Amino acid sequence: MSADMPPAVPPATTLPMPPAVPLLGHLWDWTAHPLRLLSAGAATGPVFQLQLWRRVLVGYQPEWNRAVLGDLDTFRSVGSLSGMTPYLAAGIVHTDVPDHQPRRRQLNRRFSARSVATLSDQLAELAVQHRPRETVQAASWASTMVRHMLNAALFGSALSDRLLARFLAPLDRRLPAPMLPRPRLFARIDAAIAAVLAEPPPGCVAEHLAGANDAVEQLRTALAAGYDTTAHTLAWAAWHLTGEAERRSAGEVDPLIDEVLRLYPAGWIGSRIAAHDTDCAGVAVPASTMVLYSPYLTHRDPSLWPDPTTFRPARFTDGRPSWSYLPFAAGPRTCLGAHLARLMLRSALAPLCTPVFRQGAGDPTPRPGLTLRPGSQLLIEVDPVRLPRPRGAAGPISVGLR
């Protein structure tokens, strides 16, 4: 090779792969134990291939993340895994170049840190109103809390809570429940969102989007994208928070949230489709290939995170590294609701920063579905003696399992 020739880019077909089964490839393992399969793949190299229903390439090093997430011209959303669920195959999630950037710019304004900060008081009130009053399963408590908070933030609490719960329920169930088409339910929620848009309560996101011709779809997609992601994160965060020996103040929860998002990134896998032949972080990727990035693998890579499986919020006291920390992805498609999610998490955790709440039994090991969720019940216990009594209440406060 002459000195001025670029180094040869290895073709994707030569990439390593974890052990596969004849005919099925990795499809069975992907369905049954995807996290184990991903970890086995990561042990073969920084970029590896999997034989699913189609060949996919998976990378997890910062340069791969930057190449895949930074270039919207080459790596497209339409045709990727998010298109397999009706909850995400719409709105901004399903918009590619050239429309993505202008639409995102408009939406960003409504979800900026400054804009969502106006919701702080409302969310803090909801957090106190819905804090645990008896021993709870963190996941179901968190789902209810986040449902109410999203209703407040997006719709000024004007959507029927019953309908909202019905719409979101499949996202709480195992696969394939979130993938199944539900045209009647979607039509009902769309009609309800349209009714809110016709007379939006002041201050909510719907008020700002009213008048846009795709407002219903954008709000429905944001609702779905923001629900189980935030609820699962909150469940883990509340359980870890209540298990700490030293009580944190409400102003000190950010490193704990960061560490929960590192160890249990709800968006554990993301995918794109290559629009044309390209060189991606030194790998030749043919047009139409599906490429995956995995916050789960990146966040557990010992070359990036010392002692990666240990829960240690203090590792975030010096900030968050880009491209090796991507719970909200990164680049032009970074999570639209990241500021809102952090505000909901901070608000919901604030009332729990007291010894009234204690960590109960549970195993925080994550289980993958559409998003990552706690694999077992995580209990949060309440000390009934120290719990402030609701005004006018008499007698003991019940401790049961909700």
Ligand code: HEM
């Ligand atoms: C802890 C909570 C959350 C986590 C971990 C999370 C994670 C993510 C990730 C990883 C992506 C990128 C997916 C990809 O393109 O591959 C994403 C995108 C997105 N998220 Fe979130 N999210 C959270 C909360 C929210 C909330 C509260 C909302 C809105 C209410 C939201 C709305 C969206 C939307 C609309 C996108 C698509 C953005 C685009 O394609 O331009 N998310 N989120």
